[in-house]
Amino acid sequence: MSVRGSSEWDGIVASKTPVSLRALPIGTLYRGGEGMWTWVLQRITGVSVFFFLFVHVLDTALVRVSPEAYDLIIATYKTPIVNVLEVGLVGAVLYHALNGIRIILIDFWKRGPRVQRQMTWVVAGVWLVVMIPGTYYMMIHTIDALFGSTP
């Protein structure tokens, strides 16, 4: 496990300590609660994006084969199902980036650890504010193709 500051271990120790012996009002970032789930999501989104990037470099490499080969593979990205997956990918990257900034602020900003919980809400808020119009703009064509009157 990478170094994530002593707070990670505080969380684990604190959770194994009887409640009566706990004297840690702050610093329990992990093991249960939002602190653990933000970390689990950071991990899942990081792995998913890494695997996608692998595929994405391979499909882009087709520009070296022929314009036809490239246009064919890009056509699959334009289909409704892959379009929805693409929205999911953007959502995953956006969460990972926003929560990544939160992690960096916890590590380097003096007040970071104290306001980490509020920062989780900022992450959720910014994510929603970007994703709602973002999803619409990414899907205009798909919505039109599936439900629009213009064929």
Add this chain to the structure above:
Amino acid sequence: MSSAPLAAPRSGSRTKQRSNFELYGWLFMRISGIVLVVLVLGHLFIMNILDGGVQRINFAFVAGRWASPFWQIWDLSMLWLAMLHGGNGMRTIINDYAERNQTRFWLKMLLYVSTAFIIALGTLVIFTFDPSLG
């Protein structure tokens, strides 16, 4: 309070053999992360949302973009930073979950070889792209 003299330590100094690799890795995750915010979110915005998104992408679109050294450098930096950041993150995850030494070793070898392959392939594609194919 008197006590028996302690025997001199028999093992060598441990500090000498340790490297700061994990510290630099930790720092790299944070520095590359900040740069990737601009590169990756900018890329996703331009490619998926701006002016029709993915629907307008084809060979000619790529040719137009890579005619500019600005986008070549953008994409090249993004490729290297994202693969190294993601690769180092995957290394951490393998270390966390693969408990047998053999499993851990071979999973990491697979990770390093495939990561190096993708970085090399992507770099080659950006540098040798030939718009006249279109």
